[in-house]
Amino acid sequence: MAGDYVWIEGIPFPTTTMEDLRSMQDEFVARDEDIIIISYPKSGTNWISELIHLVHTRGDPSWVQSVVKWKRSPWLDNTFGLEDIKQQQEDPRFYTSHLPIQFFPKSIFKSKAKCVYITRNPRDILISGYYFWKAIKATKNPGSLEEYFEWFLQGNVPYGSWFDHVGGWLQMRGKENFLFMLYEELHQDIRASVEKVSQFLGTKLSPEELDSVLKNVTFQAMKDNKMSNFSLVPDIHMDHRKAHLMRKGIIGDWKNHFTVAQSEAFDKVYQEKMAGVPPGLFPWE
Numbered sequence: 001m002a003g004d005y006v007w008i009e010g011i012p013f014p015t016t017t018m019e020d021l022r023s024m025q026d027e028f029v030a031r032d033e034d035i036i037i038i039s040y041p042k043s044g045t046n047w048i049s050e051l052i053h054l055v056h057t058r059g060d061p062s063w064v065q066s067v068v069k070w071k072r073s074p075w076l077d078n079t080f081g082l083e084d085i086k087q088q089q090e091d092p093r094f095y096t097s098h099l100p101i102q103f104f105p106k107s108i109f110k111s112k113a114k115c116v117y118i119t120r121n122p123r124d125i126l127i128s129g130y131y132f133w134k135a136i137k138a139t140k141n142p143g144s145l146e147e148y149f150e151w152f153l154q155g156n157v158p159y160g161s162w163f164d165h166v167g168g169w170l171q172m173r174g175k176e177n178f179l180f181m182l183y184e185e186l187h188q189d190i191r192a193s194v195e196k197v198s199q200f201l202g203t204k205l206s207p208e209e210l211d212s213v214l215k216n217v218t219f220q221a222m223k224d225n226k227m228s229n230f231s232l233v234p235d236i237h238m239d240h241r242k243a244h245l246m247r248k249g250i251i252g253d254w255k256n257h258f259t260v261a262q263s264e265a266f267d268k269v270y271q272e273k274m275a276g277v278p279p280g281l282f283p284w285e
């Protein structure tokens with residue numbers, strides 16, 4: 001049976017999230033060498049993580065094929081992930097977070113840690129989450145799409161409102177150690193995306209290394225890689241009969257799901273909530 005949420009300061013989190021986020025925020029010690037992947041759920045977190053890990057190994061797939069993703073980039077947001085991060089001696093440490101900016105460890109903002117924030121058309125995020133949360137035991141079962149659609153617009157979904165999450169993290173745009181990426185840009189030009197990320201990380205790849213990264217970050221390669229496709233998530237956390245991480249991997253699946261009325265309702269909320277965001281920043285507007 002799917003669970004409910006743990007509510008922390010008005011935001012619903014999966015029940016696997018540590019309850020004392022505020023203590024973690026004060027106590028966590030970032031290192032300048034850290035590489036942090038940040039996203040609202042279902043934005044392409046695992047795609048950009050895989051890409052970053054492969055850039056780090058210069059296209060050698062042995063790490064991504066032998067270590068599960070949540071050990072390569074543990075979750076900052078839960079106690080087990082945090083322990084893994086703290087115990088890592090070697091630099092750089094990689095870790096992942098879906099946290100809204102107001103819960104992020106303060107030391108990260110004072111460090112030179114490199115942060116990559118990825119986002120995606122929120123309409124596609126809604127659909128991706130609608131299917132995925134059905135399988136995840138630490139989140140509430142979405143029920144019908146009509147119902148989930150309303151929850152999403154209200155921010156009554158894991159990690160709260162997409163609008164608030166993106167709005168918060170956009171404050172970091174332009175900072176030297178922050179890179180903003182879009183799922184859609186990875187789709188449109190994956191080679192240019194790999195080059196952009198490798199430049200940000202300070203890793204110059206040879207043409208052969210770049211080709212090997214490209215070969216291993218395709219939807220099919222990740223779907224076939226059990227260390228990346230979530231098939232090894234224990235049954236106590238995920239019902240593998242109900243959904244897979246690697247679902248469709250396309251742009252615009254929302255068009256196969258939204259009614260005209262839903263599409264209009266979404267646009268209205270989007271325009272209200274994103275009024276302060278510079279026009280043209282996102283390709284889906």
Ligand SMILES: Nc1ncnc2c1ncn2[C@@H]1O[C@H](COP(=O)(O)OS(=O)(=O)O)[C@@H](OP(=O)(O)O)[C@H]1O
Nearest residue numbers: 041042043044045046047128218219246247248249
């Ligand atoms: N390589 C590649 N190419 C294209 N698309 C990809 C790729 N890797 C992951 N995905 C798609 O990303 C969606 C999952 O997002 P996240 O990784 O952020 O999910 S999670 O929040 O960590 O659960 C999910 O999107 P949907 O298919 O729309 O559900 C995945 O299919």
